[in-house]
Amino acid sequence: MRYLLLFAIRLYWLVPKKNRRRCLFKETCSKYVYRITRQQGLTEGIKALKDRHKKCRPGYYYINNTEVRMADCCVVPV
Numbered sequence: 817m818r819y820l821l822l823f824a825i826r827l828y829w830l831v832p833k834k835n836r837r838r839c840l841f842k843e844t845c846s847k848y849v850y851r852i853t854r855q856q857g858l859t860e861g862i863k864a865l866k867d868r869h870k871k872c873r874p875g876y877y878y879i880n881n882t883e884v885r886m887a888d889c890c891v892v893p894v
Contacts, residue, residue, distance in 0.1 A: 817858050818853050818854075818857055818858035818861060821849075821853050821858060821861055821862070822850060822853055822854065825846050825849060825850045825853075826850075828846055829846065838878055840872075840876070840884070841868075845865075845868045845869075845872065848864060848868060849861055849864050849865045849868065852864040879891065
């Protein structure tokens, strides 16, 4: 079953980067979940996915390469 999750992540990687949101983390969410799933299995991969989803901040966008505007309109340096 873990190969199904790994396959889904690989399909996601085929989507052009310009059509995806930029990740706030140094190791992107998909690479993090992929690594955890390969190393520790499906259950831990799903836990990692849930954990990253909780930490993800909807409503943010990059102003430029040095600042991010959050959903509450505050600007945070990257």
